[in-house]
Amino acid sequence: MLRIKRVPTAVSNFQKEEAEEGGGGCGRNCLQKCCIPGAKLPLYAFKRLNKISGGKDLLNPEDKEPPVAFLDSLLLGEWEDRAQKGLFRYDVTACETKVIPGEYGFIAQLNEGRHLKKRPTEFRVDKVLQPFDGSKFNFTKVGQEEVLFQFEASEDNEIQFFPNAPIDVENSPSVVAINVSPIEYGHVLLIPRILECLPQRIDRDSFLLALYMAAEAGNPYFRLGYNSLGAFATINHLHFQAYYLAVPFPIEKALTRKITTFKGGVVISELSNYPVRGFVFEGGNTMEDLSNAVSDSCICLQENNIPFNVFISDSAKRIFLLPQCYAEKQALGEVSPELLDTQVNPAVWEISGHMVLKRKKDYEEASEANAWRLLAEVSLSEERFQEVKALIFEVISCRDKGNPSVSESLLEEEPDDKPQSLEEVDALNKGSRHPMVSGECLVLH
Amino acid sequence: MEPQRGLLESITNRYSVWVRETLNELPDSFTITDPSISGHPIVFASNGFLKMSGYEMGEVVGKNGRVFQGPKTDRRSVLEIREAIRQEKSLQVSIVNYRRDGRPFWMLFYGLGFRETMIGSCRREVCSDSVVELSRVLALDSDGRELEVEEHCEASDLEKTKAASAMNNILSVLTHYSEFMGRLVCGKRCCLAGMGPLGSSLILSLGRIKQSFVLSDPHLLDMPIVYASDAFLKLTDKGKKDKSSFWNVLHISPVRNASGKIAYYVGVQIDEGCKNHDKNGLSPEMRQHSAVGAVKVAVRSLSMVAGTSES
Numbered sequence: 001m002l003r004i005k006r007v008p009t010a011v012s013n014f015q016k017e018e019a020e021e022g023g024g025g026c027g028r029n030c031l032q033k034c035c036i037p038g039a040k041l042p043l044y045a046f047k048r049l050n051k052i053s054g055g056k057d058l059l060n061p062e063d064k065e066p067p068v069a070f071l072d073s074l075l076l077g078e079w080e081d082r083a084q085k086g087l088f089r090y091d092v093t094a095c096e097t098k099v100i101p102g103e104y105g106f107i108a109q110l111n112e113g114r115h116l117k118k119r120p121t122e123f124r125v126d127k128v129l130q131p132f133d134g135s136k137f138n139f140t141k142v143g144q145e146e147v148l149f150q151f152e153a154s155e156d157n158e159i160q161f162f163p164n165a166p167i168d169v170e171n172s173p174s175v176v177a178i179n180v181s182p183i184e185y186g187h188v189l190l191i192p193r194i195l196e197c198l199p200q201r202i203d204r205d206s207f208l209l210a211l212y213m214a215a216e217a218g219n220p221y222f223r224l225g226y227n228s229l230g231a232f233a234t235i236n237h238l239h240f241q242a243y244y245l246a247v248p249f250p251i252e253k254a255l256t257r258k259i260t261t262f263k264g265g266v267v268i269s270e271l272s273n274y275p276v277r278g279f280v281f282e283g284g285n286t287m288e289d290l291s292n293a294v295s296d297s298c299i300c301l302q303e304n305n306i307p308f309n310v311f312i313s314d315s316a317k318r319i320f321l322l323p324q325c326y327a328e329k330q331a332l333g334e335v336s337p338e339l340l341d342t343q344v345n346p347a348v349w350e351i352s353g354h355m356v357l358k359r360k361k362d363y364e365e366a367s368e369a370n371a372w373r374l375l376a377e378v379s380l381s382e383e384r385f386q387e388v389k390a391l392i393f394e395v396i397s398c399r400d401k402g403n404p405s406v407s408e409s410l411l412e413e414e415p416d417d418k419p420q421s422l423e424e425v426d427a428l429n430k431g432s433r434h435p436m437v438s439g440e441c442l443v444l445h
Numbered sequence: 446m447e448p449q450r451g452l453l454e455s456i457t458n459r460y461s462v463w464v465r466e467t468l469n470e471l472p473d474s475f476t477i478t479d480p481s482i483s484g485h486p487i488v489f490a491s492n493g494f495l496k497m498s499g500y501e502m503g504e505v506v507g508k509n510g511r512v513f514q515g516p517k518t519d520r521r522s523v524l525e526i527r528e529a530i531r532q533e534k535s536l537q538v539s540i541v542n543y544r545r546d547g548r549p550f551w552m553l554f555y556g557l558g559f560r561e562t563m564i565g566s567c568r569r570e571v572c573s574d575s576v577v578e579l580s581r582v583l584a585l586d587s588d589g590r591e592l593e594v595e596e597h598c599e600a601s602d603l604e605k606t607k608a609a610s611a612m613n614n615i616l617s618v619l620t621h622y623s624e625f626m627g628r629l630v631c632g633k634r635c636c637l638a639g640m641g642p643l644g645s646s647l648i649l650s651l652g653r654i655k656q657s658f659v660l661s662d663p664h665l666l667d668m669p670i671v672y673a674s675d676a677f678l679k680l681t682d683k684g685k686k687d688k689s690s691f692w693n694v695l696h697i698s699p700v701r702n703a704s705g706k707i708a709y710y711v712g713v714q715i716d717e718g719c720k721n722h723d724k725n726g727l728s729p730e731m732r733q734h735s736a737v738g739a740v741k742v743a744v745r746s747l748s749m750v751a752g753t754s755e756s
Contacts, residue, residue: 068726074727074735076734076738076739077734078734080738080741081730081731081734091701093701093705094705107749161727185745186738186742221746245742245746246742246743247746
């Protein structure tokens, strides 16, 4: 059994050390049976989209103006309200931050307060799927004041907002709650069907819900992320994270190399010239097509016990999937002490290029080379990555029976894709876009 | 000599008794005139201006700006100034003026008209169109260049920028004090864009925030307002029936830059009138919070790139 010791970050004010957790009455207005009757929360009901639109501005002109702007009014308003009420452990806007000079623009933040007052805890890192354990901290134990609103699909296909909606236990609401240790402004958690107590494990519906949230925010600077167990998730209760940071992330600027077009028009590429190897999913005739391609890949990874992170970017139009092995290396003693000393946990945000540093020294010395070195440790080796790629494609092409072109293109590509890919990278580096790529873009958008 | 009492009150009545002191602390050389009074007299002259012109306060207040003109003053420039005042336009022009002792000098005249709107009164009232005249002496040697008044002298871009930022400071002071008095000076935003301490990309980002808010800069004297949103200008322009209901919903919060230091204070107002027809939306308080959040994200993100972050 592989374990690592790390200082967990408190995402809720009710997340106490296991030992402190007493039994007895609740009395803290949580989301469990004791407190939920009569509780009310704002409810935002989104409209299911049939097509991926290029953004809010391309929505049907007949659409009514939404009653509440999801990100700009609701999420930011509720979040700032909790900040005024002092629910956060620190003011994240008082944490120094900068874009590190260089080609990629890695982002560094000095956050000395995030990990204070916590003991290092052991985490099992060799099992991506673990059963839900109600005795450990989970989001039904957070205080209702930490929950911002309920988020669900609208029943009459119009965006709706109810400032004071009862929590319908039967209906299994999904909620958005604050992370009391934010790494940027607006840092929240999306907890799908919170009362069902799902373990940290991707399923099609929950993943689609996350994409809807990104699309609803409609702002490329509001991204969602997911960490599997073994890839620095600390709470085994299904959740996505999200925050608002108005600068591009390095991973969004990385070059990509197209691998194939998948069922429903979803284009799958791989990152090139980025320290972490990973897949990029984009396009698709519907948001559901795109969502299913990614969630099926995630399901494949978790069933094969491969830890991974997901970064939902560009209002759910581009999704990055990054299998990783850092925790495993750490447990096996294969990570250099120098890197371990920085105590940076390479979860989804770090992998995407936002480095949260705990020591002033590391912040002051932060450079593109340092960030690159850390992230290179996170990545699978080229050999392992190709194995994982084959594994994913085997699974998703099985589920993709109706489309023979996928297996064909795989056959063409798989045996020897090196020379071709290098050529493509060269073409991209020179700034001349590959004709195939631009052709695809025209068709897809 | 004591200036005429009535004229001095023209400005203190409108802005509070403290405004003169604050204006006097500004290092710039400027006068403020009041076109609502017959003869369009000067109602305030800064220490910098008095020093430059050699006049005393009592000799200047109550006089029209033409007392500084003389034989070498270009008539066309004078007409331009007069026309700009009439049309409430801003104007920068170089013009020859005369000191008290008769010595001529070139100065950069920067006039900016602004409209005042009463808030807290029962009707929308435009009580006056004041004109700020700002003069800055060009960087002349004390004697030498003064003889060259025959040649036209164009102010350098640097001088123009300095004049513009000085004007911004004056407007900020007036805005600040007029708020205390329940009134607001709305400097025309187009005249101010780009010359304040805010960068253009920040102004662009702030421009996308729909709510009514102002930013003030605590690092400048008297925390002047350095940005007012379009919604704020509209809200304050509409006229308020009840002053207290307006101020009840003012919310002020510090805004930090990427260094984690306080860069501004944001003040967010909610128009009470909006409250009723928005039953199914967010509460006014929540909308105030969301404006604070949006401003915080804009200021923090835009100061993150190396070199632009203030320390």
